Amino acid sequence: MPSRSSSARILVGGVVGLLLIGLAGFAAAPRADGPEQAAAILPDNPLYDSWHAPAGMPAHGEVTLLAGDDRIPSSAGFEPRDASLYLPPAALVTDPPDLPLVVFMMGQPGDPDPEPISTAMDELAAQHDGLAPIVIVADQLGDPSNNPACVDSGTFGGVETYFTKDIPAWAREHLHVAADPSQWTIAGFSNGGGCALDWALGHPGLWGNVVSLSGESYQGTEFPDEMLQQVFDGDQAAYEAAKPAARAEKHAGQFTGHLAIFAAGADDAEFSAQAQLSRQIAKDAGFDTRFFSIPGEDHVGALPGGLLVGFEALFPRLGLGPPSH
Template sequence: MTTLPLLSAHVLLPHYALTLVAAVLVLTTVRRSWRWAAVAIVAGALVGTMLSWFLGDVLDVLGVPPTWVDRVWTGVVCALLGVAVVGLVRGGRARRGRVLTRVVAALLVPLALVSGGLAVNRDAGLFPTIADALGQSHVPPLRLPDDPAPGSAPVDAASWRPPRDMPAHGRYGSVRIPGTASHFHARPAIVWLPPAALVEHAPELPVVVMLSGQGPGAAPANIVEAGRMATRLDAIAHRHRGLAPIVVMPDQLARASNNPMCVDGPLGNSATYLTRDVPTWVHEHLHAAAGGADWAIAGFSQGGTCALQLGAGRPDRFGSWIDVSGQIGPVLQGRDDTVSRGFRGDRAAYEAAQPLRVLAERAPYRDSAAFVAAGADDSRYGPVVPRVVAAARAAGVTVTERIIEDGGHDWHTAGVALAEGVEWFVHRTHLAR
């Protein structure tokens, strides 16, 4: 049951149809109160519109403005709830009919709420299954490849040839990356290994550290489940003879509701975790390249902001960065709240952590490159792209800008853009020919 695909039309359409049937049955039995029903529908739609505006635009409860799908479905759900209220209060004249109407009206309430939730979830692409919505990741533990023979020399990917027994697909799974230096309490990470990493005499490969966003249900598993990254990475490896970067998806949050902002502070030493603990684990367990030129930091939304911060602040560790729909810099609920909770009230430390300032102060960047992307319909974070691009180019960073057509601030956009960013990084390394 928990594997039920929540984004599939085979699941959504029957539920929508059942909701519509229940609403029609209620309206049919209250036909003598059609004026009340009409008022309830119109009032419900207006309340839904105002609710979407107030919660999404005024209070900004999710950190992104509602899409037109969110707004329409909020109105539809509230209109259906209005129908349910009329059915419960005025439904049916005879006793038996009144009881039946009230039962159907009562059922209409959860049906309407679930229909709205399913529609909004499909628009965002966040929870592919019930297990994902419940926070139950079905990513299995990763089976690590065998260590190279003692004393064997590293294999250069540039001269490597794929063996006949190389797997057709990569392998991914969950791992524990301890916060030895940072004392950061990260949740399990996910690691994807390309086919070339799964054979004897595997070459040393570049590394992409890829971060999810922050918010309800945020976790590394979003990248492979909502972003379908394993399938996308397999396609990249297939185009390059099984070669692709190792992709490590660590937890930079500690929990979905937390935002340490990829700095070291009272909310957690996220920066040290990503720049020291994660690379240390990778070098101890995987055939990974060592130099910063062969490492990239990537992310979506809050993870994209982290990519911008660490790409600007640690070019020695991450010579490339992939920022998808990120913010202009680390932020919580406004500047004052960010300074207070994230920087212990130290405004100078807050200002020093702003990546555009870091880019200007550390310029010129002679060997860094950035891939900066957002959805064309992302009204909040899309306008950040030209500002980041201009600041990075002014600092000497080689920048590739990408706008995803018909894309919003969602995992459909993130999946496409992050995969394109990895392909871009492949061509920055020695993997592509």
């Protein structure tokens, strides 16, 4: 685990930080579709059943910047900006349990800002005796103006390798994380949500869960011609093969017991439609799925509420809380 003394404390501002004002008071009930959902597969021995928060456990989690000696190395030519690490209160005790792992991405343009998800995880941890996932907030862009399309390419380097090999290897070596794929979640917002879906479908043995908040149903939905040329060198077949629907077909039959959670702002018609398309791809592939519509919110405004309801729905699957009734 990175040295807390050698890792700089994250101080986050900007637009997303302002959007989080009042997060703790988010009270509007998001809408979840629908009665046809099967019950998510739950762990046999959930952690919340045996966990007792020890005396002296911190009230809040800790966020550190993974920079310098703590930086997660990238092995295939992709040059990410520094990632961040969120450790929930339960990870900060003397003998911490192995906790679920979440790898989370923000949108494009944007930064790998840990504040939105760390704030939501702290709120959920406060409701679950300090239990929450360990979260790595990582960069899938390299630069705010880049869009590597969730694939390794000659233009942007090995972003998919970074997320599906380098980050997992670093997490296993440095963190107290559960080993089972059912405890690993790939997640993101907007562009990050699209990559989360793509990699969950492309790597079923690695990620047992996906959370896509206002995410795309495939890379470059708004500018496919630019994506085709910039990332895939005009190779339409390569572009099609990289899309979530194609990856779902390639790995058909490998998603039993996997959980996919989608959310979008009720006032964001474009990405609500994208989220529903994404949900259908996951459902057809064999995922158990959930969709939440965040009342009164547009694209960016849906992030705080989407994080809360999305991960609250994931907690029982991760053994961090009882199933809701």
